[in-house]
Amino acid sequence: MTDTPLVIAGKSFTSRFFLGTGKFKNKKDLSDSIAAGGSQIVTVALRRIDLDHHEENILEHIPPHVTLLTNTSGARTAQEAVRIARLARASGCGDWVKIEVINDSKYLLPDNQETIKATEILAAEGFVVLPYISPDLYAARALVKAGAATVMPLGSFIGSNQGIKTKEFIQVLINEIELPIVVDAGIGAPSDAAQAMEMGADAVLVNTAVATAQNPVVLARAFALAVEAGRLAYLSGLPLERFIANASSPLTGFLYDDIPTN
Amino acid sequence: MTFQQIKNILNDKSPQSVEGLAQEAARTTRQHFGRAIGLYGPLYLSNFCSSHCTYCGFHSHNQIQRMKLEPEQYRKEMQFIHAQGICNILMLTGESYKHTPVTYLKEAAVIASEYFQGVSLEVHPMQTSEYKELFTAGVDGITVYQETYDRTRYAEVHLSGYKKDYDFRYGTPHRAAEAGMRQISLGVLLGLSDTANDVYALYQHVRELEKSFPGVEYSVSFPRLRTVKTEALAICDVDDIQFVKIIALTRILFPRVGINLSTRESPQLRDHLLEIAITRISAGSNTSVGGYTLLEEKDQDPQFDIKDERTVEEIVQLLKSKNFDPVFTDWRHIENTL
Amino acid sequence: MNIIINGKSQALTTAQNLSDIVSTFCKQSRHVISELNGAIIPPEQWSQTLLQDGDVLELVTFVGGG
Numbered sequence: 001m002t003d004t005p006l007v008i009a010g011k012s013f014t015s016r017f018f019l020g021t022g023k024f025k026n027k028k029d030l031s032d033s034i035a036a037g038g039s040q041i042v043t044v045a046l047r048r049i050d051l052d053h054h055e056e057n058i059l060e061h062i063p064p065h066v067t068l069l070t071n072t073s074g075a076r077t078a079q080e081a082v083r084i085a086r087l088a089r090a091s092g093c094g095d096w097v098k099i100e101v102i103n104d105s106k107y108l109l110p111d112n113q114e115t116i117k118a119t120e121i122l123a124a125e126g127f128v129v130l131p132y133i134s135p136d137l138y139a140a141r142a143l144v145k146a147g148a149a150t151v152m153p154l155g156s157f158i159g160s161n162q163g164i165k166t167k168e169f170i171q172v173l174i175n176e177i178e179l180p181i182v183v184d185a186g187i188g189a190p191s192d193a194a195q196a197m198e199m200g201a202d203a204v205l206v207n208t209a210v211a212t213a214q215n216p217v218v219l220a221r222a223f224a225l226a227v228e229a230g231r232l233a234y235l236s237g238l239p240l241e242r243f244i245a246n247a248s249s250p251l252t253g254f255l256y257d258d259i260p261t262n
Numbered sequence: 263m264t265f266q267q268i269k270n271i272l273n274d275k276s277p278q279s280v281e282g283l284a285q286e287a288a289r290t291t292r293q294h295f296g297r298a299i300g301l302y303g304p305l306y307l308s309n310f311c312s313s314h315c316t317y318c319g320f321h322s323h324n325q326i327q328r329m330k331l332e333p334e335q336y337r338k339e340m341q342f343i344h345a346q347g348i349c350n351i352l353m354l355t356g357e358s359y360k361h362t363p364v365t366y367l368k369e370a371a372v373i374a375s376e377y378f379q380g381v382s383l384e385v386h387p388m389q390t391s392e393y394k395e396l397f398t399a400g401v402d403g404i405t406v407y408q409e410t411y412d413r414t415r416y417a418e419v420h421l422s423g424y425k426k427d428y429d430f431r432y433g434t435p436h437r438a439a440e441a442g443m444r445q446i447s448l449g450v451l452l453g454l455s456d457t458a459n460d461v462y463a464l465y466q467h468v469r470e471l472e473k474s475f476p477g478v479e480y481s482v483s484f485p486r487l488r489t490v491k492t493e494a495l496a497i498c499d500v501d502d503i504q505f506v507k508i509i510a511l512t513r514i515l516f517p518r519v520g521i522n523l524s525t526r527e528s529p530q531l532r533d534h535l536l537e538i539a540i541t542r543i544s545a546g547s548n549t550s551v552g553g554y555t556l557l558e559e560k561d562q563d564p565q566f567d568i569k570d571e572r573t574v575e576e577i578v579q580l581l582k583s584k585n586f587d588p589v590f591t592d593w594r595h596i597e598n599t600l
Numbered sequence: 601m602n603i604i605i606n607g608k609s610q611a612l613t614t615a616q617n618l619s620d621i622v623s624t625f626c627k628q629s630r631h632v633i634s635e636l637n638g639a640i641i642p643p644e645q646w647s648q649t650l651l652q653d654g655d656v657l658e659l660v661t662f663v664g665g666g
Contacts, residue, residue, distance in 0.1 A: 252281045
C-alpha cells in the first residue's frame with residue numbers, strides 16, 4: 001500500500017518527517033541526519049551575524065532540494081514575527097515560515113492569539129505559513145480562515161522530550177481541521193512520532209530529540225521509520241476496539257425473544 | 263470508521279456483537295445525555311404536496327383528502343398539543359411552495375411561538391434567505407431527511423416535483439445552518455435502499471456539517487419504511503436486530519448527536535431503545551392534518567401509521583417509572599436575531 | 601560618521617554604501633540579509649544605498665533552529 005504525498009501549498013512531499021536544525025553539536029551531524037532521516041522540510045532560524053567570528057553558513061549543510069522553513073523564534077509579538085518572516089524572505093531562499101511567537105520563558109508556550117494575527121498578515125503577503133500553537137480548536141479554525149497552510153499543534157513543551165501529552169486535543173484538530181496537521185514540539189522518541197501518525201497526523205517535526213541524541217544520525221533514521229510505520233498503520237485502518245458484551249444487564253435480549261415487537 | 267467496517271458490523275449476526283454495541287452505546291448516551299429524554303409533538307399543517315414520492319402517504323398522486331389548516335384551525339391544534347404539556351413543536355407540511363409558502367409558514371411560526379418554546383419545521387427545502395426569514399419569525403430548527411443517498415434509487419422513488427432535485431435537498435441542512443438555525447435533524451428512510459450505504463452516507467453528511475457549522479445541535483433519525491394504508495413498500499427489509507445495531511453504532515460514532523425515534527415504531531421497541539441510545543421522542547402524536555381536534559378518526563389521512571399511540575401523560579409516567587428524566591424544554595423562548 | 605550595526609556603534613571614516621559595509625564587516629558573503637532603519641534592503645540595491653550618520657543597520661543570516 002502506498003501513501004499519497006503530503007501536499008502543502010501545492011508542493012508535494014514524500015517524507016512526513018520534518019527536522020529542526022537547532023542544537024546540533026556540529027554541522028556534519030546535521031547534514032548526515034537530514035540525509036538519514038530523509039527529511040524534505042527543515043526549520044532554520046534567523047540571527048544577527050556574528051561580526052567578530054566566522055561562522056559556517058548553515059545553508060551549506062542543507063541540500064538544495066530541501067524546503068527551508070524559517071522559524072520566527074525570538075518573536076514575542078505578531079509584529080516581531082512578521083518582521084522576521086519578511087527578513088527571511090529577503091534572503092531569496094523561499095517564503096515558507098513557521099510562526100513561533102513565544103512570550104513565556106518558563107514553559108515556552110506559544111501565544112495563539114499573536115500567532116493568528118501574524119498568520120493573517122503574512123498569508124496575505126503570500127507567505128506559506130505554518131503556525132505553531134497550543135492545540136486549540138478555535139485557534140485552529142481561526143488559522144484556517146487566516147490562510148495558514150498547515151496547523152502545527154504542540155505535543156508537549158519545547159525541548160522536553162515528553163512525548164504526546166496533548167493527544168486528545170490533537171485528535172480533535174485531526175478530526176475537525178481540513179489543513180495538514182503537523183505535530184511539533186516535545187516528540188522525544190520514535191514511538192511518540194509513530195503514535196502521532198497513527199492518530200492521523202499528517203507529519204511530525206522533531207528537533208531536540210535528534211540533535212541532542214548520542215547518535216543523531218541513527219536516531220534520525222529511526223524517526224523516519226517510525227513516521228512511516230505510524231502512517232501505514234493509520235492508512236491500514238486500525239481495528240476497532242472490540243466491544244465486549246457484559247452479561248449482567250443485557251439490553252438486547254428482547255431481540256431474540258419469541259414475542260415479536262412489531 | 264470506514265464503509266467496510268460498517269458493513270461488517272451490520273452483517274455480523276452474533277447476539278454478542280449486538281449486545282456489545284448496545285452496551286457501549288448505552289454507556290455513551292448516559293455519559294453525554296444522562297437519562298434526559300426530550301419530548302416534542304408533531305403538528306401537520308398541510309398535506310398538499312407537489313412531489314410524487316412513491317413511499318409516502320401524502321404523495322401527489324395519492325387520492326386523499328387534501329387539507330391545509332388556516333390560522334384559526336392550527337391555533338386550536340396548537341392549544342391542544344400545548345395542553346398536553348408539549349413545549350417543542352415540529353410543524354410539518356407536504357412539499358408545496360404554492361399552498362404553504364414562506365409567508366404561511368412564518369405566520370404559523372409566530373403563532374406557534376405563543377404556545378411553544380421550541381419551534382421546528384419539517385417542510386420543503388428552501389433557500390437560505392427564506393430560512394433567515396423563518397428564523398427571525400421564531401423557527402429554531404429544521405428537519406430534512408435525504409431519504410436515501412443513493413442517487414439512482416433517489417431518482418426511482420422521487421418521480422416528480424421539487425423533491426426530485428437531489429442536490430438541492432442535500433444542501434438544505436447547510437442553507438438552514440447558514441441562516442442561523444440552531445437545530446438540524448437529518449435522516450434516511452431505512453428500507454428504501456442499501457442500508458450500509460445509506461447509513462455511511464448519512465454519517466458523512468453529518469460529519470461534513472459538523473465541520474462547517476460546529477455550533478449547531480444535530481440529530482438524526484432512522485425511520486423504517488413501513489406500510490401506508492396497508493400497502494407494504496419496503497424494498498430491503500431492515501429487521502429489529504439491524505435497526506438496533508444502526509442506532510447503537512450511531513451513538514458510538516456520534517456521542518453528542520441527538521437520536522430520534524418516531525411513533526412508527528412499537529411501544530416495546532421504543533422502550534428498549536430508550537435504554538440504549540434514543541434521546542428524543544414524540545409523544546401523543548397524530549400524523550393527520552387536523553387530527554388532534556378537527557377531524558374524526560375515520561376521516562383522517564395519516565402520513566404514516568402510528569404504532570405507539572400512548573398519550574403524553576402515559577409516556578411521562580413510563581419514563582419516570584424507568585428512571586428517565588422527561589424534558590419538555592431546556593430553554594426559555596428568546597428572540598431569534600441574525 | 602557613526603552607525604549602529606547589530607547593536608554596536610561603529611565609526612566610519614569615509615562615506616560607504618551598504619555593499620562596502622557588508623564586505624567589510626561580514627566574514628561570510630552569502631545569505632546576508634540587511635535591514636536599514638527598519639526597512640529591508642535587497643542585495644541589488646546595496647551598492648546604491650549610502651549610509652548616513654545615525655543609521656541603524658541589522659545584518660542577519662540563517663542559523664540552526666527548531
